[in-house]
Amino acid sequence: MRKLFFILLSLSLLSNYSCDDGDIITVELEFEDTFEACGESDLVLYKTKEDPSESLSVLITNYSLEDILEVGADNTFNEEKSATFYYRTYNDASLPNDLFCSEIPPNVNIVSDDNSACTAEINTILVEDDNDGILAQLEDINGNGDLEDDDTDGDGLPNYIDADDDGDNILTASENPDPNGDGDLSDAQDTDGDNIPDYLDNDDDGDGVLTRDEENDSQNNNPGNDITDSDVGADYLNPEVNTTVPATAYREHTIIRSYVVTITLFNIDDLGSISYDEYDFGILKDSEIPSTYKSRKITPDFN
Template sequence: MRKAFFILTVVSLFFQSSCDDGDIITVEFDFDDTFALESCNDLVFYKTKNDPSESLSFVVKDINFEDLFALQAGEILEKTSNSNTFNYRTYTNSTLPSGLFCSPIPPSEVKIKEDYESNNNEAVFTTTLIEDDNDGIPAEFEDINADGNLDNDDTDGDGIANYLDDDDDGDNVPTKNETPNYTQADGLSNAQDTDGDDIPDYLDDDDDGDGVLTRDEESVDQNENPRDDVRDPDVGADYLNKDVSESVPAIAYREHTIYQTYTITLLIKSVNLEVITQNFDFGTLQDSSTSGTRQLTPAFP
């Protein structure tokens, strides 16, 4: 999606006017809603476009990048910068090279046509963090007690709420490998239920109903992974075979991975460029650093 701003101004501010009463032109900022990052001595947030070649760049001197990530899931973090420089540039180049903003001397092939600058703007970075287990089930479907609070749904009692728990039933088989079969049309109505007890496998700690907990069906390899214990290849793993009920008690849970997505937006207030004299929504940061993971292993009962 692209975002366009239309600003009217007197052309004599920029170009020689052929009319004494001042012509009116339209300056169109047709940039993406997202922006990128280059880390030099300072942080440079920028966006570029071709046809015509233009750039918006915002250099920040009073914020460390790590500061923008200092929050917990569910919190909103705001950081304000007052030591910065905002530039809108146009170029004669048909296309712009990479590495445009961190080079002390612009690449020789770059020809700047116009450069408008605004300094020491009040700028607000807003960061939000969403965490999820990426188990194939949308978080809203992991509200088992349907009370609207995802944090109090913990099927296996391991201290990790289901929407963050990549093994909801604590059987050492990841939820995504227990065939929840979520679809937008049918929800979880087609989730696999091996023993037919109306508890889907991903919430059932004894998938085959043989009286031995799934996590304890490790008679072949004791490695906290019931999926590789197979006595009868024609049936599959022992934890799905009701005719194999040998118990080798598990002694630990597997390490869990929680996936993190940070959303960082930038609003520049009271911009004082000649072509912008208003608050400016710079957009949302698009960078690999906004995605990450954290690992934890629950205490075993």
């Protein structure tokens, strides 16, 4: 494991300025709402700015980014950790991209370096979606506001994370659930005109053979490439073809995952002219989430 160097200078050059009544004049920290992260065994959260060149960073020892992405059964994570908050100013007109957690610390001119013990409250929310072209809220088939109990094909995956809502091995996104993309599903494709849109219909052409069983040419859990009459198209949309080749498995599903990680700091009070009972450190940039966390794959048990 590479050793990561986190610059831990403590120059404490900021002075305390007092009004006549003894109140401390506080410096406002104006940074972007997002922050970045690095570190394998010690987690460093940071953000920088220029004109003037400054940085804010938070060090949480014996902790990692993976720790705060391990959400519970409710897809959330919340924890408070002891941390150290750093505020630094620099003489450099611009700051290097590897200012933090580089193997060799970059050459920068630090003017002031102050730190304070604090408490970091970490909140993580995981949102999952099937990326099938239908907004999650529109997949509430039961209309009760609970997306978890809407499972049209009974494969154990609620529709909002099921890339194939009707279990016919044709992905929902390929069944034109919202042809013009306006969020109104009333014009969804309905090949056999039975008032059940194709993406919820397990027999799309109404020929009495389940769509998933119309694999007459290649048995690969995808009826879309089985074509007897090229003028009509795939057999599962051709009522004149009703040859049955029973399916034996569902297609693999890819579920897209999106994390929102926010950090709030409490009791920053050892930085001279800077003092915060509570400071919103911001939201972790999506680019900082490892690619291995951005999706998961699952193949439902066949029924």
